[in-house]
Amino acid sequence: MGLVGFINGITLKNYNMTYNLLKGKKGIIFGALDEKSIAWKVAQHCVSEGAEIVLSNAPIALRMGEINKLADACKAPIFAADVTNSEDIDKLFIQTKEHFGGGVDFVLHSIGMSPNVRKSIHYTESNYDFMHKTMDISAMSLHRILQAAMKHDVINEWGSVVALTYIAAQRVFPDYNDMADAKALLEGITRSFGYHYGVKKRVRINTVSQSPTRTTAGSGVKGFDGFISYAEKMSPLGNATADQCADYVVSLFSDLTRMVTMQNLFHDGGFSFTGVTPEVIEQMEK
Ligand code: NAI
Numbered sequence: 131m132g133l134v135g136f137i138n139g140i141t142l143k144n145y146n147m148t149y150n151l152l153k154g155k156k157g158i159i160f161g162a163l164d165e166k167s168i169a170w171k172v173a174q175h176c177v178s179e180g181a182e183i184v185l186s187n188a189p190i191a192l193r194m195g196e197i198n199k200l201a202d203a204c205k206a207p208i209f210a211a212d213v214t215n216s217e218d219i220d221k222l223f224i225q226t227k228e229h230f231g232g233g234v235d236f237v238l239h240s241i242g243m244s245p246n247v248r249k250s251i252h253y254t255e256s257n258y259d260f261m262h263k264t265m266d267i268s269a270m271s272l273h274r275i276l277q278a279a280m281k282h283d284v285i286n287e288w289g290s291v292v293a294l295t296y297i298a299a300q301r302v303f304p305d306y307n308d309m310a311d312a313k314a315l316l317e318g319i320t321r322s323f324g325y326h327y328g329v330k331k332r333v334r335i336n337t338v339s340q341s342p343t344r345t346t347a348g349s350g351v352k353g354f355d356g357f358i359s360y361a362e363k364m365s366p367l368g369n370a371t372a373d374q375c376a377d378y379v380v381s382l383f384s385d386l387t388r389m390v391t392m393q394n395l396f397h398d399g400g401f402s403f404t405g406v407t408p409e410v411i412e413q414m415e416k
Pocket residue numbers: 160161162163164166167168169187188191211212213214239240241242243267294295296339340341342343344345346347348349
């Protein structure tokens with residue numbers, strides 16, 4: 131039985147089971163915006179499990195200031211980096227290596243943004259400058275991070291990289307818009323880079339395909355409220371929460387999953403393999 135940590139009013143973990151799974155490990159967490167963010171929960175859970183972390187987000191997101199609370203609670207420095215800018219990422223990795231006096235054992239990519247979604251532009255009328263931005267921020271950023279990590283030799287042997295994705299990469303969810311294409315690319319980069327980083331340094335790279343979750347990015351998708359209840363009804367275990375997602379990610383950062391790489395791993399309460407449920411049929415009969 132572990133401890134629940136309360137620092138600066140923030141609960142490090144929402145229940146009292148910790149296993150020291152990440153004792154002695156160091157990592158970088160990209161994408162904690164506010165306490166609803168999946169990355170925020172992952173940061174908390176990693177620290178509860180014994181890790182030391184560095185937090186990173188875009189300069190504009192840091193200006194919101196929310197992340198300072200998380201940084202205090204996790205005793206983590208914050209290094210700004212816009213993931214579409216290679217120089218920012220280089221700088222972040224240099225700062226991280228200086229901070230830890232060496233490399234890291236895990237990296238979380240929890241980043242997504244689509245200007246087409248933000249501006250409610252229909253998929254068939256996508257603006258291509260916006261689409262470039264969607265791909266750059268939400269997918270190519272993983273390649274950029276991994277390329278820079280290799281260049282600076284920042285990830286230790288048997289290190290683990292996880293990126294967050296969504297099932298719209300495999301099945302059509304019309305309102306997910308160009309984010310669906312970005313997620314397909316993200317999963318492709320995971321496989322391709324996973325091969326090369328595996329051969330080069332035994333670094334593993336996986337995506338976690340999470341249930342719809344109420345966060346800033348999630349709620350930006352049209353019809354999100356209706357959709358989240360539909361997914362709940364279509365999942366035998368119900369929707370997975372951000373906290374549960376963080377638990378799963380911790381397991382992927384731990385030494386217990388060393389031989390898992392290049393995979394897209396569904397963390398969705400069974401949604402991805404369910405055809406229909408009585409609850410949905412009942413709804414249709416009304
Ligand atoms: P969020 O809005 O809290 O996180 C998105 C993060 O991306 C923010 O911290 C934002 O500042 C960061 N970001 C955007 N542009 C950036 C840039 N240029 N450079 C650096 N960082 C940038 O939302 P959430 O839901 O926690 O999203 C995290 C990941 O989880 C995303 O990849 C999202 O697509 C994925 N996901 C979310 C689901 C949901 O329903 N919320 C479901 C499945 C996957």
